[in-house]
Amino acid sequence: MDRAVTITNISKTFHSGKDAVKALVSVNIEIQKGEIFGLLGPNGAGKTTLISIMSGLISPESGTIIILGYDCSKQITDIKKHLNVVSGFTGVLNSLTCEQSLTYYGLLYNVPNLKTRINDVLKLTNLTPVRNQLAEELSSGMKQRFMLAKALLNEPDILILDEPTVGLDVESALSIRHLIKQLRSEGRTILLTTHNMFEAEELCDRIAFINRGKIMEIGTPTELKRHVVSNRLVEIHCSEDECVVKTLSKIKGVSASVKSANLVHVSVDSYKKMKEIMKALANCDSEIYSINEMEPTLEETYLKIINKKGKQNE
């Protein structure tokens, strides 16, 4: 797969009087074409600084960013033609209707066949009925869809979504996520920053955890979860929980405990033990209704990585 973005050793320090805040410290990321890449981290971790550098709003202190073969420090205008941003924190222009605003943004990107393109993005984002309404009067959910419509005008190869569902109700967030999935199917490269772990897990092909300006870990959601879990957790739904615990506790490397009535949690140090567990359960007097592997959530993984690496850095 081709690389869409290559970030190499990007550092940025902000100075305020005598104070210096390291916003980014030697950040290295590669984003492949067509993938949704998640950037997750607490407030002040450096996510916004990184996407601001990529969009040409801030110049880096050191390092290079290559986007679609263009160097961010020398060819930012070329990059801007192929990139767009949706941010949950930006506003819409006052005194312009949705259609007028889109015409304005279309002119900024010199979009060919602008009227047709505006019709297309309005249709895609279900905003056609409000095309003549003032953009500032739209509801939060509609405004966010409008931002997406604006960001899609220039048919960007790379789309940066900075907390696109922040502050939205469940229904609006769902419709934005649905749109993002649709964009992925079109083959666009998407960089997504979010605090919503469920959203990240649902949408992202790969994720980078960032904290205090440093990349802590990069991988697919499954890889990241495996990285932090030393033992596998298996949940057994049965008729005689005490019997199951007694049977399984005899196996070396396995520890079992009753989680609640008829529910046993089993910690296994290796998948190789699963065959032994199944054999033991077959000889047990209890009925076995189901056996499920319990994965850690992305949220648990995130907290473990952030806290673990945070302590290492202190």
Place this chain on the structure above:
Amino acid sequence: MNESISRIYSQVYKNIVSLRRQSFRMADVFIWPILYLFTLTFFVTYIGSDKSYLNLIILGMMGWRTIYFLNLEIVSTFMEEFWSKALPHMMISPISRIEFTIGSAISGLIKAIFVIILYLIITNILYGFWIPDWGTFILALGFLAVIGFSLGLFTLGLAYFFKHDAFNISFIIPDVIVLISGVYFSVESVYPSSILPFIRLLPTTQAFELLKSIIGFGQPNMILLILLTALWLVLAYLFNGWMYNRAKKEGKLARLG
């Protein structure tokens, strides 16, 4: 459409289309210039001075409005994006700072031309005012437009960093020019001879001298006017670029988060 022209036109489109929904900006074109015109012309009529002084006031107002609109439009176009929190959308687009400045200056020029035409019609009907030398009149307004553009570039440079404070400055500058460049009077008759050389070294003074010369009040130094106008333009361009890069470095240009 050529890419650059499209981006320049985007600013003209935005400013003109949004004008009818912005009462403050509408008043700036339709109400304040008329009130200002009548305030000064009524006063001159009241004190019963020579009609040439009335003409001086009318010409001065036309020239001043040119500087005012060019300078203010550049900064207010930027500030309106900032106030509506939409500035990052524009700053991440391929528009360059020069394309932005030219685009907003063009919409300022359109407003200035509209107000000047309005002045010409009203003053012709009420006072029989007319331009005796159209060539010099347009040339003088052209210089004033370039100077207004330079001032806009300068104030925009401040706005990258200081936002609201820079906007306040953009309102103050044209009024200071009225005083130090003798928009409605002769600088020789007001300022002491020790200060006059400095006053004459302002392109605004020379441009207003050219404008006033149409009715026999000014004595412009054309070489000085050309050189000073060009110098201000170059300095303003360099200052704007320096401030832009500084703001970009310090993360003050626009914020996504």
